[in-house]
Amino acid sequence: MNQRNPSVIPAGLPSGGAPSSQAKALLFSMKRIRAVEETIASRYNEQKMRCPTHLSIGQEGIAAGVGLALNRDDFMMSTHRAHAHYLAKGGNLPAMIAEIYGKVTGCCRGKGGSMHLVDEEAGFMGSTAIVGNTIPVAVGLGLSIKLRNTNQVSCVFFGDGATEEGVFYESVSFAALKKLPVLFICENNFYSVYSPLRVRQPEGRKIHQLAGSLGLPASHGDGNDAVRVYDMARRAVDGIRRGAGPQFLEFTTYRWREHCGPNFDNDIGYRTEDEYLAWKKRDPIVMLQESLLGDGRATREELDGMAATAQAEVDGAFAFAGQSPFPDPSEAYTGVFK
Amino acid sequence: MRSISFAQAINEALSEAMRQDERVICYGLGVDDPKGVFGTTLGLQEKFGDHRVFDMPTAENAMTGVAIGASLNGIRPVMTHQRLDFFLLAMDQLVNNAAKWHYMFGGRRSVPITIRLILGRGWGQGPTHSQNLQAWFAHIPGLKVVMPTTAEDAKGLLLSSIFDENPVVFLEHRWLHNVQGHVPEGDFRIPIGKAHVVREGADVTIVSMSYMTIEALHAMEFLEKNGVSCELVDLRTVSPLDWDTVFNSVKKTGRLLALDTGSATGSVAGEIVARVSMGLWSSLKQAPRRLAMPDFPEPTSPALTQGFHVRAEHIAREVAEMLGKAIDHGQIAAQRKHPHDVPGNWFNGPF
Numbered sequence: 186m187n188q189r190n191p192s193v194i195p196a197g198l199p200s201g202g203a204p205s206s207q208a209k210a211l212l213f214s215m216k217r218i219r220a221v222e223e224t225i226a227s228r229y230n231e232q233k234m235r236c237p238t239h240l241s242i243g244q245e246g247i248a249a250g251v252g253l254a255l256n257r258d259d260f261m262m263s264t265h266r267a268h269a270h271y272l273a274k275g276g277n278l279p280a281m282i283a284e285i286y287g288k289v290t291g292c293c294r295g296k297g298g299s300m301h302l303v304d305e306e307a308g309f310m311g312s313t314a315i316v317g318n319t320i321p322v323a324v325g326l327g328l329s330i331k332l333r334n335t336n337q338v339s340c341v342f343f344g345d346g347a348t349e350e351g352v353f354y355e356s357v358s359f360a361a362l363k364k365l366p367v368l369f370i371c372e373n374n375f376y377s378v379y380s381p382l383r384v385r386q387p388e389g390r391k392i393h394q395l396a397g398s399l400g401l402p403a404s405h406g407d408g409n410d411a412v413r414v415y416d417m418a419r420r421a422v423d424g425i426r427r428g429a430g431p432q433f434l435e436f437t438t439y440r441w442r443e444h445c446g447p448n449f450d451n452d453i454g455y456r457t458e459d460e461y462l463a464w465k466k467r468d469p470i471v472m473l474q475e476s477l478l479g480d481g482r483a484t485r486e487e488l489d490g491m492a493a494t495a496q497a498e499v500d501g502a503f504a505f506a507g508q509s510p511f512p513d514p515s516e517a518y519t520g521v522f523k
Numbered sequence: 524m525r526s527i528s529f530a531q532a533i534n535e536a537l538s539e540a541m542r543q544d545e546r547v548i549c550y551g552l553g554v555d556d557p558k559g560v561f562g563t564t565l566g567l568q569e570k571f572g573d574h575r576v577f578d579m580p581t582a583e584n585a586m587t588g589v590a591i592g593a594s595l596n597g598i599r600p601v602m603t604h605q606r607l608d609f610f611l612l613a614m615d616q617l618v619n620n621a622a623k624w625h626y627m628f629g630g631r632r633s634v635p636i637t638i639r640l641i642l643g644r645g646w647g648q649g650p651t652h653s654q655n656l657q658a659w660f661a662h663i664p665g666l667k668v669v670m671p672t673t674a675e676d677a678k679g680l681l682l683s684s685i686f687d688e689n690p691v692v693f694l695e696h697r698w699l700h701n702v703q704g705h706v707p708e709g710d711f712r713i714p715i716g717k718a719h720v721v722r723e724g725a726d727v728t729i730v731s732m733s734y735m736t737i738e739a740l741h742a743m744e745f746l747e748k749n750g751v752s753c754e755l756v757d758l759r760t761v762s763p764l765d766w767d768t769v770f771n772s773v774k775k776t777g778r779l780l781a782l783d784t785g786s787a788t789g790s791v792a793g794e795i796v797a798r799v800s801m802g803l804w805s806s807l808k809q810a811p812r813r814l815a816m817p818d819f820p821e822p823t824s825p826a827l828t829q830g831f832h833v834r835a836e837h838i839a840r841e842v843a844e845m846l847g848k849a850i851d852h853g854q855i856a857a858q859r860k861h862p863h864d865v866p867g868n869w870f871n872g873p874f
């Protein structure tokens with residue numbers, strides 16, 4: 186094991202001052218995602234969610250911010266770590282939980298599992314489990330938007346690891362060449378599985394600068410500051426809708442739990458407990474909450490109410506999944522072709 | 524002889540190869556991480572240094588080309604991927620370059636690289652983490668394709684693969700990593716291209732590879748109690764395939780059941796049925812049979828994988844049918860103590 190690669194922790198306080206309706210929408214979106222992910226984590230060991238599952242706890246700010254900046258009919262695509270994105274885009278929660286439980290009421294009727302989510306009605310066109318795999322597909326959606334002249338935006342999420350794949354460069358280049366309405370969102374959580382950035386990318390290189398050199402506007406921000414994410418995403422989306430072509434946003438953040446599965450794994454040696462604790466102090470939910478309480482935009486009761494509402498919805502979704510039937514085994518042998 | 528796991532056997536082979544020959548290097552996503560690719564690469568970086576054992580960018584195609592380039596100048600790279608599915612990004616370098624280099628440049632240089640790919644199964648690995656595409660690789664002239672079953676074969680064949688002068692695709696089934704077996708210490712090699720007659724028998728020849736051999740053994744144990752004697756040929760290498768051993772066995776029994784871990788159409792098992800039918804028509808007592816995966820992507824839900832894979836009970840049923848015998852093959856499944864989607868209680872997902 187190579188020695189550690191301290192992730193870069195943004196300094197300073199979150200940008201406060203967003204209109205309270207937006208800030209509260211962001212906070213609720215994050216709390217809801219957190220409640221879903223925590224519930225999955227706490228129940229995973231019951232061994233009924235029998236598929237690889239990648240949680241976004243700690244990373245909710247980016248999903249919430251970008252999700253709020255998009256319209257329902259905009260497209261979104263994502264990766265193996267997709268729960269937060271799907272939810273922030275308005276994907277059906279009970280159908281997602283049922284999918285993780287392998288039930289016929291799941292969004293893929295049990296064929297896809299946690300790593301393959303879809304909710305076309307919410308514009309969530311799919312998430313897949315091969316790194317970099319959905320980037321060109323989202324660019325293709327962007328091409329279709331341009332051809333059909335519909336003023337939508339196609340947004341794609343991917344991690345820092347995906348920017349190492351050739352297909353990333355190929356896709357971004359084509360989007361830039363054709364000025365396609367694509368919003369690229371890189372969630373830089375500093376690790377690909379257990380591998381820190383420093384064993385994968387040259388020292389000192391910035392992902393957004395690299396992307397910018399491919400011919401599109403690219404910037405970066407603190408992904409744990411949901412308000413800032415929202416502002417940046419909204420501005421980017423406005424530009425894209427005006428026909429200015431694709432944009433690239435890199436957000437730094439941190440995954441709290443293990444790469445795949447429900448546990449904490451700071452003890453196994455690829456990163457330190459201290460690093461995790463430093464990021465935990467910058468919990469995107471707590472930071473926004475404190476900002477709202479601090480200047481009186483929200484009360485404790487309101488926040489408690491949000492948490493209770495979210496948890497009730499999540500409990501309902503788990504109950505739905507639990508009560509749903511499994512698909513008939515014969516369904517495995519259907520649906521290869523339309 | 525001491526007993527170690529398949530995963531430890533892989534680790535020993537890597538260690539032995541690197542100890543013997545400083546030109547051997549080993550890289551891949553996570554080879555130096557705390558889990559060490561299911562334990563197979565643990566400790567190698569400490570022993571041999573980070574210039575010879577290193578993590579890599581998520582760039583499968585480029586890193587395969589890098590292996591090819593390094594091998595042209597005397598290095599022997601061993602590349603590892605935690606799933607075969609991830610390696611599909613590298614088909615260009617593998618198929619257009621590695622497989623053809625020696626041939627298309629008139630035999631000047633060969634490409635001595637070894638590519639370890641892990642075949643996923645169970646716990647909802649699903650459509651993109653469970654593909655068994657050995658037939659794709661076997662279809663490409665210029666690639667050797669190795670699929671060991673036992674810990675002993677894993678070590679012996681990996682050492683042979685690393686020191687082979689040609690590109691070798693080395694396929695490890697995830698459900699085998701924990702299987703224990705007697706493994707010789709030190710430099711120990713099993714030749715590529717030699718099948719192994721695991722059990723001799725008289726009534727039916729079962730040809731299998733990798734994890735299917737384990738299911739076949741369970742089936743045979745049951746069949747034996749029911750008075751049926753099978754001969755089991757574990758291919759160990761699916762390309763080049765040891766036709767002599769397969770043919771000799773089928774000549775003896777007159778019956779063939781070919782097993783495959785991949786989907787049926789265009790499978791290695793299909794090729795075996797074809798060649799045996801063409802070459803041994805007059806020795807066959809009946810039409811050869813094949814059991815392979817259905818021609819469908821693997822679904823995720825445990826409800827959908829129920830009955831999806833070929834298990835011992837299916838093999839026993841098929842053999843009994845061939846011989847016109849009535850046996851209660853349901854007993855096999857009834858004796859299984861863990862859920863169908865895990866190889867044993869040691870495996871609780873998620874990966």
Ligand SMILES: Cc1ncc(C[n+]2csc(CCOP(=O)(O)OP(=O)(O)O)c2C)c(N)n1
Nearest residue numbers: 266314315316344345346347376377378609
């Ligand atoms: C082509 C490919 N290579 C490797 C993998 C194994 N893998 C699964 S997730 C992952 C991490 C990718 O890191 P990143 O893109 O930064 O996303 P994160 O997990 O941090 O969200 C890897 C390497 C894969 N799924 N696909």
